[in-house]
Amino acid sequence: MARISELPVIRLMARHRLLRLLAVNAIGGAAVAGLFLGAIIYTDTFRMGTLILKSDSPVLAIIMLYTMLTVTFASVAMGSAIMRLGDHNRDARPRGGTPVFDPQLQPCRIPSTRR
Template sequence: MPRRSALLGQPLFRLLAINLAIGVTIAALLLGGLLYLNPGHLRDLIFADDSPGTALGLLLFGFVVTFGSAAMGSAIMAMGSDLRGGGKGGRKLALPIEMIPGAKAIPVRAEHGARAVRRHGSL
């Protein structure tokens, strides 16, 4: 049985590699869609050139950098959250009222938007 690479054994590297592959796939689909739809006669312009491979390569490289980094960045930022749909958001923190003897919680209405700016003059 072949040994797995030590690099593929790292969960973070696997996460980034999978999301980079997703970004490359999106970039290739976008380039194919642009060539198929031909907006502004882009396909005609590219293939009328002496070396269309250069233009296609640069366009694909730009899309790969953009969508690959966006997919990898979103995967990194979503690492700490549960994406399975459990719950409505963050948890409420309990106030440390027990620290002050005899203290009671008083509900307060928070103002927001233009009313708060008009009433107080600034944020």
């Protein structure tokens, strides 16, 4: 029997830091989705809990809602993790590029033609 560390997916994640970052944030988003779904059902928000639990197939409704919530929250978590990748040097001056100058605005005359 193979150890977990020998599985191809685990080896791939160990080598690629970005994939590991995305996977960890996707798992976090799935956990938040589960908590959110539990809160919706427990607090009976907009009678969703009653509607789900009294339906003919509550398991199907819960799975569908959990899947869509997982897509939403995992995408938000992964997107925010990607956008925060460049934040490690907040206090440092910007590197490279052309400096941006702030010119003073001055009015200019535009001739108009009368009809």
